[in-house]
Amino acid sequence: SAAALKNQPPLFLRKNCALAHLVKGSFKGVVQQPKYADLNEWLSINTFEFFNLVNMFYGVVTDFCTINECPTMSAGPGTEYTWTDTQRKTIKLAAPQYIDYVLSQIQTTLDDERMFPTKAGSEFPKDIRATLCVIYRHLFRVLAHIYWSHYVELLNLKIEGHVNSVFAHFISFAKEFDLLDRKDMAPMADLILFYEQQGIIVS
Amino acid sequence: GFPVVDDDEQFVRSAAEYPRATVEKAAVAKLKLESFYKDLMGQCIERNQRRKDLENRLLTESGSSEERKQRQLQNLGAKESSFMRLRRTKLSVNDFQTVKVIGRGAFGEVRLVQKRDTGKIFAMKILRKNEMIKKDQLAHVRAERDVLAESDSMWVVQLYFSFQDSRNLYLIMEFLPGGDLMTMLIKYDIFPEDVTRFYMAECVLALEDVHRLGFIHRDIKPDNILIDKDGHIKLSDFGLSTGFHRQHDSSYYQKLLENIHKEHPDESAATTVAGGATPTDAGTGNPSQQPIETLRREITLTLSSKEKLATWKKNRRQLAYSTVGTPDYIAPEIFLQQGYGKACDWWSLGAIMFECLVGYPPFCSENTHETYRKIMHWRESLVFPDDVRLSPDSVHLIRSLLCDQQHRLGRNGAWELKQHPFFSGVDWASLRTHTRPPWIPPLSSITDTSHFPTDEIDQNTSPFDNPVAASTESEPQKDLAFVGYTYKRFDMLTRKNAF
Numbered sequence: 001s002a003a004a005l006k007n008q009p010p011l012f013l014r015k016n017c018a019l020a021h022l023v024k025g026s027f028k029g030v031v032q033q034p035k036y037a038d039l040n041e042w043l044s045i046n047t048f049e050f051f052n053l054v055n056m057f058y059g060v061v062t063d064f065c066t067i068n069e070c071p072t073m074s075a076g077p078g079t080e081y082t083w084t085d086t087q088r089k090t091i092k093l094a095a096p097q098y099i100d101y102v103l104s105q106i107q108t109t110l111d112d113e114r115m116f117p118t119k120a121g122s123e124f125p126k127d128i129r130a131t132l133c134v135i136y137r138h139l140f141r142v143l144a145h146i147y148w149s150h151y152v153e154l155l156n157l158k159i160e161g162h163v164n165s166v167f168a169h170f171i172s173f174a175k176e177f178d179l180l181d182r183k184d185m186a187p188m189a190d191l192i193l194f195y196e197q198q199g200i201i202v203s
Numbered sequence: 204g205f206p207v208v209d210d211d212e213q214f215v216r217s218a219a220e221y222p223r224a225t226v227e228k229a230a231v232a233k234l235k236l237e238s239f240y241k242d243l244m245g246q247c248i249e250r251n252q253r254r255k256d257l258e259n260r261l262l263t264e265s266g267s268s269e270e271r272k273q274r275q276l277q278n279l280g281a282k283e284s285s286f287m288r289l290r291r292t293k294l295s296v297n298d299f300q301t302v303k304v305i306g307r308g309a310f311g312e313v314r315l316v317q318k319r320d321t322g323k324i325f326a327m328k329i330l331r332k333n334e335m336i337k338k339d340q341l342a343h344v345r346a347e348r349d350v351l352a353e354s355d356s357m358w359v360v361q362l363y364f365s366f367q368d369s370r371n372l373y374l375i376m377e378f379l380p381g382g383d384l385m386t387m388l389i390k391y392d393i394f395p396e397d398v399t400r401f402y403m404a405e406c407v408l409a410l411e412d413v414h415r416l417g418f419i420h421r422d423i424k425p426d427n428i429l430i431d432k433d434g435h436i437k438l439s440d441f442g443l444s445t446g447f448h449r450q451h452d453s454s455y456y457q458k459l460l461e462n463i464h465k466e467h468p469d470e471s472a473a474t475t476v477a478g479g480a481t482p483t484d485a486g487t488g489n490p491s492q493q494p495i496e497t498l499r500r501e502i503t504l505t506l507s508s509k510e511k512l513a514t515w516k517k518n519r520r521q522l523a524y525s526t527v528g529t530p531d532y533i534a535p536e537i538f539l540q541q542g543y544g545k546a547c548d549w550w551s552l553g554a555i556m557f558e559c560l561v562g563y564p565p566f567c568s569e570n571t572h573e574t575y576r577k578i579m580h581w582r583e584s585l586v587f588p589d590d591v592r593l594s595p596d597s598v599h600l601i602r603s604l605l606c607d608q609q610h611r612l613g614r615n616g617a618w619e620l621k622q623h624p625f626f627s628g629v630d631w632a633s634l635r636t637h638t639r640p641p642w643i644p645p646l647s648s649i650t651d652t653s654h655f656p657t658d659e660i661d662q663n664t665s666p667f668d669n670p671v672a673a674s675t676e677s678e679p680q681k682d683l684a685f686v687g688y689t690y691k692r693f694d695m696l697t698r699k700n701a702f
């Protein structure tokens with residue numbers, strides 16, 4: 001595919017592809033914490049929604065993300081993610097397995113009443129930020145994999161504008177609340193820079 | 204890295220080789236995302252508005268201390284925060300305990316329920332997805348949810364929450380304990396003129412409000428006119444009402460599904476052709492609806508209004524529960540399918556008013572086919588029985604409503620009806636707030652269902668009682684139709700402990 005050739009930019013960096021959006025304009029207004037509202041509630045509801053959206057998009061390409069097609073969890077040349085198991089051992093997994101692990105882990109966390117309380121009166125734990133950063137790092141990796149390995153499918157399904165919007169929204173939110181490290185965002189740095197130049201992502 | 208490049212090279216898209224399930228999943232995802240962003244923007248705007256409203260109010264409010272103002276802002280923040288929390292909370296049918304089944308409709312039933320943790324009372328409408336897909340009611344449901352959800356009208360039954368499982372859709376609404384106008388008519392046969400005036404006047408205001416919101420009800424009938432605890436009315440069941448949202452259009456879903464089929468003719472061909480090749484029963488009518496007793500028609504003609512009333516009442520509930528529904532109140536232009544406007548609701552009101560005063564609707568017949576025919580030929584079929592006394596004003600109003608749409612009263616707005624002599628003396632501005640309704644439902648408790656025909660509804664064998672399998676494979680075809688259905692309303696939180 002185009003992305004595999006070293007000297008050709010990946011499809012998602014073509015201008016007409018990158019400019020395809022469902023939602024027009026900057027995400028600044030919708031990511032900012034509403035005045036007077038609780039920060040943890042705001043972070044939580046948005047995290048829930050990003051998880052659902054990423055899950056949904058991965059569901060669309062899941063038929064193409066097989067052990068044969070994606071034997072490693074990659075996001076472009078030079079970026080390969082490994083899974084750390086419960087014994088802190090790093091293991092290489094095929095993308096579908098890695099993503100399955102990641103998404104189930106996030107689901108479990110989000111459903112955990114101690115981490116993300118839903119009952120009236122129960123409080124958030126103190127270390128919610130650390131938990132959120134892990135979730136955002138993982139969601140980012142799934143998105144990056146979709147961009148680098150399944151963009152052709154997105155184009156064929158005419159859904160790239162939708163994915164672009166969610167990506168820009170996600171990055172805007174993560175930047176607003178400092179939930180992703182700069183180095184973690186490296187695989188998508190070019191697209192992020194482009195969206196910043198376009199005024200879609202405003203930090 | 205790579206800079207973003209301008210590239211003329213065209214990418215030729217084709218999903219023809221893709222599995223049909225993938226194409227469907229993509230279609231669902233797109234629709235869901237559109238719905239997601241529409242909601243997101245809406246919530247953002249509403250939230251800002253609530254804040255601005257409060258800030259402005261506090262600014263102009265003299266005499267209250269800085270501390271009090273601060274507390275009010277904090278209160279708003281707390282409400283916004285708990286709304287966010289509520290949106291993360293997954294409600295399911297198990298969070299509600301059924302007290303009684305209080306109503307049946309074409310696609311489901313309505314229950315009085317109690318939320319298990321808080322003990323709050325609600326009406327829960329359950330709709331079966333399968334049935335609705337079979338009967339092409341997808342747009343129908345969408346419309347109901349939107350009207351109930353978007354309206355802030357005091358004349359429309361409030362929707363608080365909606366959710367779904369693999370089998371059903373659930374609408375959690377405010378419970379109106381007074382029952383409906385159909386039940387009242389069954390009980391009292393007819394209303395005196397001043398009682399009729401009250402209900403009709405409230406209906407005029409209700410429909411005016413619904414029209415203002417951009418909706419046409421199209422299916423207003425006594426079953427959909429509900430009575431609240433104070434005796435005032437509210438409208439429910441916006442199944443057929445058409446807003447100006449494209450999602451309400453049946454053909455919108457049809458097209459979506461067809462596009463999927465087109466790109467995947469291999470598998471879909473069989474089902475599409477089979478569906479289209481079924482011999483249509485248009486013209487001849489569905490055999491099951493055909494009158495068995497054609498002979499009875501002659502007798503019907505000679506029935507006195509008393510006897511007619513008796514037959515009408517005998518069949519009334521059955522009619523309400525059937526999927527065909529009753530066409531008795533539907534305007535002729537709707538059957539003609541050549542376009543209609545808000546005026547069709549005024550026709551329905553005319554038919555309901557006739558029923559309130561006479562005891563049966565003006566075009567009632569032994570079977571729906573005959574009713575259609577009579578409505579189409581209303582010039583000949585609209586007759587006022589000799590043995591019922593009606594005032595000239597009421598006959599005139601009914602005749603001004605049951606006529607062709609070019610001449611119908613109300614075609615230029617509800618004010619036309621308000622000025623009719625039948626309504627003289629009605630205080631329109633304070634009808635809902637200061638006029639004492641003719642009947643205030645006596646209630647023994649918050650779960651009193653005595654104004655509903657609960658004896659006539661089998662309480663033991665509800666088709667909705669079978670538990671739903673925990674995780675059923677989701678079917679994109681089905682999902683597509685119900686996107687954006689899950690709904691949570693801010694308002695319920697603004698009322699103290701509402702949920």
Ligand SMILES: Nc1ncnc2c1ncn2[C@@H]1O[C@H](COP(=O)(O)OP(=O)(O)OP(=O)(O)O)[C@@H](O)[C@H]1O
Nearest residue numbers: 306307308309310313326376377378379383426440
């Ligand atoms: N919010 C409510 N509070 C109290 N009773 C209700 C409420 N909503 C509906 N009901 C009762 O349930 C009956 C059926 O409701 P509704 O007409 O909405 O059902 P439906 O299934 O949509 O029927 P149809 O589409 O055939 O009109 C009503 O006639 C009324 O008696």
